[in-house]
Amino acid sequence: MGNYLQPITGFGVGKVIDSRNPEFMEGDLVWGITGWEEYSLLKSSEGLFKIHHTDIPLSYYTGILGMPGLTAYGGFYEVCAPKKGEYVFVSAASGAVGQLVGQFAKLMGCYVVGSAGTRDKVELLKNKFGFDDAFNYKEEPDLNAALKRYFPEGIDIYFENVGGKMLDAVLLNMRVRGRIAVCGMISQYNCDQPEGVYNLMSIVYKRVRIEGFAVADYYPQYSKFLDFILPYIREGKIKYVEDIVEGLENGPTALIGLFNGRNVGKQVVLVASQ
């Protein structure tokens, strides 16, 4: 099915070595969609952003200052429409997007609980990212019971990264006018047949809004987002954890690791240092 001459693509950081576009000059640092390769030929500058702030590690532009950061920002502030004091649940909460959503929720004055798949990640959520609480979903035989324990008052906002059984359990615990921002459903990507979700009646009973979104919707807000987040990073008020593997040849293993939850924090593949 695939075109074998086309490289896998992903969000990357690079340095311009030649350009026919007057907006990008040799030596400019950029982030955007690049190939999994040492040198990429980009035929369009759509979704390509120049990097102006280099006091921050360049790898951050694949994460907190790039696509995942803008995803967390748009998804939380726009799609979730959060209010102070609301109850927020984040799944895959130690991932590149989840860790930021949890911290944004705390900045907003919400109560936030995250789920993750190892005890180390749960500790990270509670001790590094400042979540009010966190749990390991693999240690919870009954997700509905777990959510009732962590959210006795119910959930106002669910930031959805996993889908399937977790979504089904969350639906049983939503509060009236709750919002579910659907960023991804990683548990479903590699299923032969997706899992059934049974509790959608809750959308009617609780007037729930479920909404998918894409980061590209928020590209026009990128510079506003930078103004918002750079001071927090520089002052250490927002934490960010990366999981860096060195060498392009380790990229495929790193990618597969995402689906097993092997990575802790944003998975980055280091192809070359500056």
Place this chain on the structure above:
Amino acid sequence: MGNYLQPITGFGVGKVIDSRNPEFMEGDLVWGITGWEEYSLLKSSEGLFKIHHTDIPLSYYTGILGMPGLTAYGGFYEVCAPKKGEYVFVSAASGAVGQLVGQFAKLMGCYVVGSAGTRDKVELLKNKFGFDDAFNYKEEPDLNAALKRYFPEGIDIYFENVGGKMLDAVLLNMRVRGRIAVCGMISQYNCDQPEGVYNLMSIVYKRVRIEGFAVADYYPQYSKFLDFILPYIREGKIKYVEDIVEGLENGPTALIGLFNGRNVGKQVVLVASQ
């Protein structure tokens, strides 16, 4: 479990015969939640509306001028946020709410298709309510294929009344930034176990918004709604079909009939004439 002294309640029309509330006088006609009984004692006037326009059949205040009408109005204009030229699908389309949503969609300049459960209802949708097309879902072994036939370009707006398999098929046919207003899921109300819905990944891929709502959210807009719809009714530009059974004793059979799709149009039980 139930309190056997409490009557079943529903939206009804009545005449005030005594009142301790200065806003409602003896002789006033009202609609709102009443008991399934000849005389109702209402302890609160919340959600009780006075009837001022009596050139229209009073039974209309249980439907097009009452809860279902306001439901269709708020659900379509607010939740669906329709635009001219969009592709609209309505399930249970000959019901009290569906028949209005389809007509609102036509007034807006949308392309609208409805589904219903008998050939007579399908004819009604096409010939009386002016839907662009309609189909009998019971004659469609593959709902996904049926929707692809009626919406080769996909669906922008789905007005959801049924849930289950229909929702699953619709999800496969949504367009980017499509909206699903969830008014009800009648196919699921009497299931021991609700049906699974498998195609929710489409929420991510197509950035779909699914939103539940309740008519009470739109009570403050009731007089604006009347100003909007009364001229259309008086000029015959909006059609409305009721299925009236006479006698309170026939209420239970009429109610059960809703779940089998026996009624054609808004089911009304006539308890007494004025």
